[in-house]
Amino acid sequence: MISARCRVCGKEITIESWSHEYEKLKVADDPAYVCDPCQEKIRVEVQNDQPH
Ligand SMILES: [Zn+2]
Numbered sequence: 580m581i582s583a584r585c586r587v588c589g590k591e592i593t594i595e596s597w598s599h600e601y602e603k604l605k606v607a608d609d610p611a612y613v614c615d616p617c618q619e620k621i622r623v624e625v626q627n628d629q630p631h
Contacts, residue, residue: 581605583612587621590614 580611582593583604594601604610
């Protein structure tokens with residue numbers, strides 16, 4: 580189990596060792612974690628930036 584801080588909202592999140600996020604963060608040189616709500620927010624904002 581490791582803890583990561585969301586780089587968007589700054590919330591600290593505990594990641595269980597069985598999570599697929601854990602494997603990603605464990606091997607990352609710079610574990611830039613973004614929590615699920617922020618990932619969704621970023622995804623929506625990126626879509627809104629696209630010219631139609
Ligand atoms: Zn967040």
